Amino acid sequence: ITLSGEVIAGGGQPMETLPDQYGPRVPILQPGRYRFKLPADTAKIYEPIPEAFEAVMGTDEKAKVGCMMMVFDSADPLMIVQSPQGTRDGEAFQTRVTNIKRFRNKEHTVLASDLDYLLRILGEMIIPNVNAAYITALSKYGGKEFSADVEATWTCSDKRDIYAILPGTEQVQQIMGVKGTGKTYRADTDVHRNEEGQYPEEIDVVVQGTDPATQQPVTYTAIVRAFNNLTRFYE
Structure with missing residues (x-):
């Protein structure tokens, strides 16, 4: 086999110059209220956030803290149980929910995270005080359902x-x-x-x-x- 010695366009460039590849796109969820089912095993779907910027009570500043998030990916997605007009029922939904706290009222006297609110509607009575406690609490609710508003x-x-x-x-x-x-x-x-x-x-x-x-x-x-x-x- 005889191969051409012609220089190939782009040859010799670092591989990191290649743009990202994207698979088939799943249509976004139209904003509204949906009902979801958690994965059966919620004890393994966490990732640390080593440097999150979190609101600080009594100030307009943000502090750098270590937080964590639940990662609902292709292997462990949320399942849509009920959607507006039933258009997306039974589909998988990928997202992330963190315990990064932010102010929840105009007076800036209440700090809470999305995971705090998720745990409350699942039945927890006490807000966890360390990252490991979030994992322990959430691990009890595999397969449970909840509703949430979806925004775009x-x-x-x-x-x-x-x-x-x-x-x-x-x-x-x-x-x-x-x-x-x-x-x-x-x-x-x-x-x-x-x-x-x-x-x-x-x-x-x-x-x-x-x-x-x-x-x-x-x-x-x-x-x-x-x-x-x-x-x-x-x-």
């Missing part, structure tokens, strides 16, 4: 390279070295339902950047995908 947000991250429509084309490409605006867009406040009554999977965000090839200023149209969060928890 669109964040144009200022920590990651954007995916944008190339100027003058319809192609979407990761623009190396060009970060997002850092702004988060919220349903109803910033993003509205379409004619079918649905919130969009993606929105366009204008980002000012520099063309990596010419180093000239360029206005990009970044593609920002929606992200679901659990907000309020109910029995």
